[in-house]
Amino acid sequence: MKTSPSIGEYLIQRLYSHGVRHVFGIPGDYVLGFYDLLSKSKLRIVNTCDEQGAGFAADAYARVRGLGAVCVTYCVGGLKVANTTAEAFAEKSPVVIISGAPGMKEREKNPLLHHKVREFDTQKKVFDQLTIASTVLSDPQTAFQEIDRVLHAALRYKRPVYVELPRDQVFVKGIPHHQAAELHERSNPGTLRAALAEAVQMIERARKPVILADVEVHRFGLQDQVLALVEKTRIPVAATVLGKSVIGEQHPLYLGIYEGAMGREAVRQYVESSDCVILLGAFMTDINLGIYTARLDPSRSIYATSEKLSIRYHNYEDVRFKDFIRGLLGAKLRRRGRTRIPQPTPILPFQVRKSDTRLTVKRLFERVNGFLSTNTVVVADVGDALFGATDLFIRQRTEFLAPAYYTSMGFAVPASVGAQLANPKLRPLVLVGDGAFQMTGMELATIARYQLNPVVIVLNNSGYGTERHMQDGPYNDVWPWQYWRLPEILGAGRGFLVQTEQELDRALGQAQDYTKGFCLLDVRLGPLDRSPALDRLASRLAKQI
Ligand SMILES: Cc1ncc(C[n+]2csc(CCOP(=O)(O)OP(=O)(O)O)c2C)c(N)n1
């Protein structure tokens, strides 16, 4: 007879069966037993320099692969991934946070054990706020069910979950003959029918419908269905910053990024003059809506997400997002004639103006546009890296990762680790400000250790450029590192100092050929220079004040 697995083994089995192959983190004595199990399992441990790096890597991994995992020690490690878990929650990324903890026996009489903050459950309480489900695997009778429950919640809501594993429970057997319950949630058929009927009628009556595709289309893996809907009906489609790349940006029916005043004016006008905006999986965040400069009228909108479905002013309960999109795809919707839609500015071949022309942010992004290929994943950090990147043309879908809502600096370098391990066919192009790089750039060591090969562009503008435009002071300066010399210290990768257009052109040319390791471009920019996207936002906001 098959013996039942231990609690630690069962957790590993379930992660594996949901497609997880890598676990990011740093060990500590409260989690060493589980690390030993992990190292003997089919999952690969990826050691980062810092837990925050592990958290960002796992978040990116989850975005690319559907589920990610980070494994850390109690409190000193766990609380360091609080920020990355908050990001995963806010931006809907299903990450499993596994934390070691004192054993149940050790907790008797409440002793002062190392790493403990206040009570033994202090860390759990913090994570209750940051996750969609959490558990302490303290009871072998319920541990397997608890693992099933939290993993289901992560997959159902695309949000992080917390699993605390007391160190004396790792090798304890759970209940025998446990079968993992599969998750099947259905829409209420009557409500679904009524919702589809109203939506179809509204779309059919509309003269100028438009689809706005956002992040949940990506998280729920519905890109193919949305693309099929667009092609079947010839309704043009725009994306948001957070949903950038859910639709291949060179598709003839693709309008561009809609982000209120921050985006291109032609896209804004097209979307805002539509008599039926179909928002699919949209997050109504301030950044997504161009710092609330977007003008979308609910009386002309269909708003479908995993949490809510409203059509004009009617709300429908119990309708799954997937079922609604599939329903629309199966519905009788007429195929529209070709309409004139705003065309994106074509990508022109980059011509170096003069060999000593100093580089600007605008020209940097023009050259980077030409560097992208179908296997590039663009990973943008907060700052002008993110604003500028919104104007890039992503060659295929799902190839743009950025914390565009939560906007925590320090995401991009570690996220490139997660993205490339999640899909080794991708080569990450990391766009990161010098300020953000100083937070987590040491994860280049992780990149070297696991032989990854991103191209990292440090937008070196001597400090917190984005903030300088709001309010400047010495607090926006950072110490000027010679970033391009880091490969020498790390004993891996290649570094390039880039000050002119010609140097950029050459460095990117060489980066294309050098695929054995990472490339780091230290791109020197003026402290007040900014991307066209940030420029547009600033000037339009100025007009509105
Ligand atoms: C973790 C974190 N701390 C602080 C901020 C506030 N903040 C937003 S943009 C910014 C400056 C970013 O500087 P840098 O990475 O050099 O990019 P730049 O703005 O210069 O393009 C700061 C400090 C933040 N978003 N995240």
Ligand SMILES: [Mg+2]
């Ligand atoms: Mg900067």
